[in-house]
Amino acid sequence: MQSFNPPVRTLMGPGPSDVHPRILSAMARPTIGHLDPVFVGLMDEIKEGLKTIFKTENELTMPVSAPGSAGMEACFANLVEPGDKVIVCINGVFGMRMKENVTRLGGEAIIVEDSWGEAVSADKLEETLKNNPDVVIVAFVHAETSTGAQSDAKALCKIAHQYDCITIVDTVTSLAGTELRVDEWGIDAIYSGTQKCLSAMPGISPISFSERAIKKLSTRKTSVSSWFLDLNLVMRYWSKGAKRTYHHTAPVNTLYGLHESLVMILEEGVENSWARHQRNHELLRDGLEAMGINFLVNKKNRLPQLNSVFIPEGVDDAQVRSTLLNDYNLEIGAGLGVYAGKVWRIGLMGYTSRKENIVLCLSALKEILGK
Ligand SMILES: *Cc1c(COP(=O)(O)O)cnc(C)c1O
Numbered sequence: 001m002q003s004f005n006p007p008v009r010t011l012m013g014p015g016p017s018d019v020h021p022r023i024l025s026a027m028a029r030p031t032i033g034h035l036d037p038v039f040v041g042l043m044d045e046i047k048e049g050l051k052t053i054f055k056t057e058n059e060l061t062m063p064v065s066a067p068g069s070a071g072m073e074a075c076f077a078n079l080v081e082p083g084d085k086v087i088v089c090i091n092g093v094f095g096m097r098m099k100e101n102v103t104r105l106g107g108e109a110i111i112v113e114d115s116w117g118e119a120v121s122a123d124k125l126e127e128t129l130k131n132n133p134d135v136v137i138v139a140f141v142h143a144e145t146s147t148g149a150q151s152d153a154k155a156l157c158k159i160a161h162q163y164d165c166i167t168i169v170d171t172v173t174s175l176a177g178t179e180l181r182v183d184e185w186g187i188d189a190i191y192s193g194t195q196k197c198l199s200a201m202p203g204i205s206p207i208s209f210s211e212r213a214i215k216k217l218s219t220r221k222t223s224v225s226s227w228f229l230d231l232n233l234v235m236r237y238w239s240k241g242a243k244r245t246y247h248h249t250a251p252v253n254t255l256y257g258l259h260e261s262l263v264m265i266l267e268e269g270v271e272n273s274w275a276r277h278q279r280n281h282e283l284l285r286d287g288l289e290a291m292g293i294n295f296l297v298n299k300k301n302r303l304p305q306l307n308s309v310f311i312p313e314g315v316d317d318a319q320v321r322s323t324l325l326n327d328y329n330l331e332i333g334a335g336l337g338v339y340a341g342k343v344w345r346i347g348l349m350g351y352t353s354r355k356e357n358i359v360l361c362l363s364a365l366k367e368i369l370g371k
Pocket residue numbers: 015067068069070094141143144145146170171172173193202203
């Protein structure tokens with residue numbers, strides 16, 4: 001075996017996105033003990049930083065030591081009890097995974113379905129809530145990375161609360177890339193990921209629970225089926241001021257990386273980060289449209305950080321993507337499900353969302369498609 005030296009790529013797919021050099025160098029700093037008082041100070045700062053970018057006062061805000069999918073499981077495993085009726089809105093891959101979580105936990109999933117590329121329909125959600133008065137949770141994906149569609153989280157949460165439901169919202173791709181306000185919008189349980197718009201490495205899932213969600217958790221009749229993700233236990237490790245006891249070994253250096261990512265977002269300002277993602281999306285959009293390439297999602301529901309575009313007629317999908325990777329060190333994403341072979345998913349997330357990358361992507365595509 002030899003040391004592994006990866007090529008330097010530009011990551012314009014659905015994640016991971018490019019990791020900022022400041023974050024990479026933060027992760028290379030010396031490892032200290034995870035109960036070292038200095039490290040405990042870092043943990044407290046991470047919690048505060050996450051609260052700021054989530055726009056929440058929720059005390060239970062922390063990073064799960066595992067990727068976004070584990071944040072998803074943490075929300076469902078803690079809040080869904082056997083027999084619970086849960087509305088899951090499905091308009092792409094990640095909604096389907098939410099449903100899988102509900103049924104594996106013994107809950108009953110009631111589906112609100114929208115086509116891939118569309119936003120979740122508030123009217124359909126309301127209709128389904130009317131017809132199922134015993135539903136206790138509404139779950140949906142804010143930013144569907146499989147299609148590039150954005151749903152109106154504020155409106156969906158409002159309806160859910162009118163029917164006394166708590167809300168579970170996937171913001172893995174939206175956090176720091178598009179407007180998101182946990183407290184103002186009434187999101188009760190939220191999970192995200194570090195490798196999309198936070199410019200950081202894969203492997204950590206920031207989550208946050210409201211008082212309403214904590215109440216549901218603390219009045220469970222059954223214990224949480226996952227030991228690792230049981231927030232009753234994890235909270236003792238992450239809660240401020242409490243005497244910290246060993247739960248698991250935190251990924252110390254990865255958390256240095258998340259901390260640096262939060263420092264950088266706060267330096268930029270989270271609203272400015274949303275605006276940068278929008279600005280750069282428009283730049284890419286204008287360039288692609290000038291080449292005759294069209295978007296899958298209509299303008300109103302389009303995510304700035306994930307651009308799904310139709311592959312031009314007669315173009316070999318796999319060949320273009322492999323030429324981009326091999327000749328330009330540029331990664332873009334393939335289509336999924338019904339859109340496999342039909343669309344490309346071009347990500348502009350976090351540190352990737354920069355003008356120079358857009359210029360590279362547009363000129364590389366022009367060269368390849370011109371041949
Ligand atoms: C990437 C992603 C996930 C999964 O995150 P992992 O870190 O890959 O586990 C979940 N939901 C959405 C919307 C995503 O884009």
